[in-house]
Amino acid sequence: MKFAVLSDAHGNLPALTAVLDDIERWGADQVIVNGDLVNRGPCSLECLRLLQARFPGSRCIKGNHEAYVLACADDPLPADDPTRELRLFAHWTYRQLGDAVADIAAWDEHYDLDAPVGASLHITHGSRLGNRAGISASTPEDELAEKLGPARDLFVGSHTHKPLIKRFNGTLVVNTGSVGQPLDGDERAAYGRFTLADGRWRAEIARVPFDKARALRDMDESGFLEQGGAITRLIRLELEQARMHVGPWMREYLPRVKAGEISVAAGVDSYLRSTKV
Template identity: 55%
Template sequence: MKIAVLSDVHGNLPALDAVLEDIFRWGPDEVILNGDLVSRGPYSLDCLHRLRAALPGIRLLAGNHEEYVVEAQREVPEPDTPQYELTRFARFAADQLGEAELARLGGWADHLDLTDLEGGSGVHVTHGSRLGNRAGISASVPDEELPARLGDRRDLFIASHTHKPLLRRFRDTLIVNVGSVGTPMDGDPRASYGQLTFRDGRWSAEIRRLAYDRMRTERDYFDSGFMAAGGRFAEIILAEFREARVLAGPWMRRYHRAVIDGELTLDEAVGRHLEEQAVQGKGLL
């Protein structure tokens, strides 16, 4: 049996097309989207349409960004507030999707349990972990924290969310983080997805990395209106795409509270963060 799992597309259509082409060549029995198809990128609706047209039988799971765009449309903060500015990029995706698609997204499951596979093998697929769609599994998670994140034992546990591919064994479970199609953050800008194979009573995994037209995607950030509609925080999102590394998380930990409390403007906080990263020799922009 062969299963392909992709996640964290984030509206990056050229990257999605490259992954779909590779999936068709491989010919899996099942294809699963493990969340975060939408938001944080140029063309959320186009990616949704492309995925449905190419793979009508795909299993669709929600990630934290499906949840986020639904909330962004339902609860819009007061204009001219930090909360409003920080959610502009999510409302851009929500506006692209429209009410009907948002309603469908709201009905996507957040996990998939496959327990009736050949050989009695059990597989669990979820965007983050059993602790929630923002509680990912990375190389830095210590072994003692894994039982709570994995839950009931399965032969194969497939996760995403961190944008960093991972193959890890814990006791008798193979843990696979399939990485990100649209915005990898492990220093490798190529699109990433997972190929899982069950053979001779055992699961094996391969992380596929694929080059694609990143110059086109960068143009898409501007041509789609994302950069204009997403506000100043969109600059950090674009920098993450360019550098293939995490920038929003450190910004949130250092500056988010200060912006919400009015100690800094969003412009000041984003500018400082990008300057600090440039001083460290990272060459963001």
Template identity: 45%
Template sequence: MKVVVFSDVQGNLAAMEAALEVIDNWQPDVVAMAGDLINRGPESAQCLALFNTQRQRHGWLPVNGNHETWVLRCGREAPISAIEHDMRRIADWTWQQVAAQYTALCNWPDHLCFDAPQPEHWVHITHGTLASNRDGISAVTTDESLIGKLPENIALFITGHTHKVHQRHTQGMDVVNVGSVGSPFDRDVRGSLGQFSFYGGRWHTEIVRFDYDRARTERAFYESGFLECGGPLAHLIFLEWQRADLLMGGWRRRYEPAVLAGEIDLDTSVKTYLADVL
């Protein structure tokens, strides 16, 4: 049995098409997308359409990520203040791009679980952990902090969300973070996905890193309207993609409370933060 799991495409069509080529060359039995197909990138509508085509033709399986949850919420609920309007401009712009495909986003599960050909080798796929699709696992996550956040009687737990490839064995199972197709945060600009093979009575994992046309993606950031319509945080996300490194977390810790309190405007906060860290 051969399974591919990929995550965090984040609206990067060129990267997704390169991932599709890797998948087609390997010919897996099962393909699962572990969340965050859309948002934070310039071509969410195109990525959703491509995924839906693969789902209809080849049975690809979706898992709900925090960005699917957020974009759908923005489609239902208007911002409650001018500050919230500014801070969610990216998600509102993404919703405008994908609204026509709304039904393709509906009713995605939060978790997938299946057994291997031999019994007692269950696989669990989710975007974060059992705690939340925003609760990620990376190298800095301790085993102790994962107690109660992983399912019982599982051989292989597969996750995403952090945009960082990671593997460990804990609580009697292999835990694998497949990283990000479209926006890695481990300073390696290549996309990543997980190939999982069951043979010899156990699961075997291979993380595949692949190149894609980054110049094409950079053009899409400019030509799609993402940078123009997404506001100051769109430029922060663009730099994350360029550097393959997380910047948003630092901005949130330093400036988000002050922005929400009206103590500093969003544009100034982003410019000040980037002047400090770049």
């Protein structure tokens, strides 16, 4: 039995197309999308429809970006909220998806399988602690135990955009990395391949090249940058360089934005001036 688990496509149509082609060649029996198929990129509706057309039997799990998009229905973007600009691209995605938002609302939060010893698994976007509580190589062991929760033979998470395979207390722990916006310095898309044979899981991370120039043009030509707020400039830079910028920006500038000391746009300008890019 072959499982392909992909995540964090983030509306990157060329990357998703390349990964789905690779999954088809590999011959997966089951395709699982572990969240963040949409948002944070320009082609969310196209990615959703491509997945539905190519793998109509795929199982889809919500990530934090699906949650952000679904929350837009009840978010009026008040003008006096200094953080409102950080949510503009989610609202842009929400409008792009239109009626397809209902498809996403029906997705599961996780996939949990009780199975004979050696074959049980849990798949969720972040961890048992939430869809933003990802697992990385630097996660301390006590924290990792909390994030994994009840024992499973295989635990699959995503969210961090950095792939990982390790064993911990008898559990095979895998982070699938990112299809559309890898942040580990490797420009290729990443997804997880899982094989169940002889009652045991085996895992590998597949890396797939994609047309990054086309993906960047999609950002430039779609309206994502113009209508999604200044933070989309950092998202584009992350795609271009395959390394993180939004996270460092948030740590340095978000408290100042919330305090009304600086606007999001001014904070992005300041970050770009002070960072070697």
